[in-house]
Amino acid sequence: MRHNTRRHSDIRLQKTRGQRGPSGQIRHVRRGVRRFFAGRRIRRGDDKVKAVNGYRLSHSFPSGAWEREMITHHGFSQGGFALTVRTRFAPSPTGYLHVGGARTALFNWLFAKRHKGKFILRIEDTDAARSTEESIQAILDGMEWLGLTWDEGPFFQSKMFDAYRAHAKKLLDAGLAYRCYCAPEELEARREAALKEGRPPKYDGRCRARTDAPDKPYAVRFKTPGGGATSFADVIKGHISFENSAMEDLVILRSDSTPTYNFCVVVDDATMGITHVVRGDDHINNTPKQILIYRALGYELPVFAHLPMILGSDKTRLSKRHGATSVMAYKEMGYLPHSLVNYLARLGWSHGDQEIFSIEELVEKFSFENVGASSGVFNPEKLLWLNHPDIKEMREEAIAPLLLPFLKEKGIDAGGDARLLAIIKTLKERAKTLRELSDAAEFYFAGKVSYDPKAAEKFLTKEALPLFEGLIAGLSGLSEFTEAKVEEVFNAILNANGLKLGKLAQPVRVALTGGTVSPGIFEMIAAMGKERAVARLHDAAAYMKKG
């Protein structure tokens, strides 16, 4: 049953368990539950009071608002002492860092930075068969390129098996878990049969009451409570509740005694002191299981924030079909890390009408309150649009080292070229990516210009020959080869012949670049340098005479 929770805005948080803060110390802050509930369609049960992440929601707050930040910053105040926010990114090393993972990492990072907390990197490599060294490196590279530096780690789950086993033993000893001797093949057969008959494919718990201990390999299963519900207040999605009866007794230790995901996550997040678990909303269904384990282990719950997924253009989960999904692929396409970060931040999060943010602004303004609950489509065109101002506003000195590898791919070694900065200056305003910039720069370095046939036919005509001769003479005579001086030479010729700039600029453009598209004619000539410009004009003049 759904409630109009907005009307019940007299809701407060009370501490019900844990040691983090005395009850009754909740400040009133203006931006409270109204928005939280308004946009989130929070559901609440019929009962007036619900336990939520160790707090209770109840209808008694006199000020009529609820401290939203209390959930967001859960664990903040402890008798006046600030506890630091600790977030983590926990990828499994089975491939490269993709944009979805990068966004999850970014939001974790942003939240930690925003609250001067710690951001932790943890590699979830319990599946030895699928985890690879290359993947680990690829993820690290991607994070580093994006500037998502971590304060602790990387930690590897594969090195912490003892801790998981110890925790499992604790549950076993407490009677909160049990040994399951069912063979995997047997379970698989039962699952298929259940699916076939339309029954939920849930483990029937047949080993739960077992008192014998056969000399067979066994898995350890967690005892899920048969009744009741497990609910939590997600900072992004609102109140979420699951019936315990729908959950099965999940395996926490495999028969080879390696731990499983849902168990490791809890043990790690709890022992690493993670205060805010920020991850994709594909984990929502895992959350109640994890909460149950937290409780069984006697650990305090973190705050959960489930980010909506990133979809492809056809609104299905983003995958290679939709184009590049690897973060490093964007580096290779000539994007700047800031653009990707800016784009990813804006995909799901917003701050009024603002589109462009510096990293500092992002850190300053980020809040889960402004993260939308619905999934978003990855739009490469908008990312491209964002990259443009980044390149435009970057100093030539900063662009140069990034551009060199792209030029090198074309066989151009511009490292020692004194003209490089001037060349970049002419190009950067009109390049959306570094790759585009390197493409556009190619003509500057070419040994000989090859003319686009159509352009040559239209512009490199006999009529233009006298103008070229005048230009060659004028440019050759310049002692100072600057943009302004070049322009003076042009103007003199234009005035003497009563022509508009277009009449001269286009033929010259073809002569110098081979095509009809280039930076402004004066800046381009100046950047090219006298020697090369004059030589190309000579070549063009010779071509005109022939043809």
Next chain:
RNA sequence: GGUCCUAUCGUCUAGAGGCCCAGGACGUGGCCCUCUCAAGGCUAAAACCCGGGUUCGAAUCCCGGUAGGACCGCCA
């Protein structure tokens, strides 16, 4: 099939019961500027999933549909 999540222009979003016959941005069309191409400026087309309810008043709150997505492993 079960569970959970979600729903405003093609896309990202603003929206906190009246400031909304819905604002911004990308993309698209037009015009201006102009030595080409971009950029820039102006401008146009373009959305509240449907049905009930609450209310003097609903994009907004409630209920029900519908649609999309995710998850249902001894994967993570």
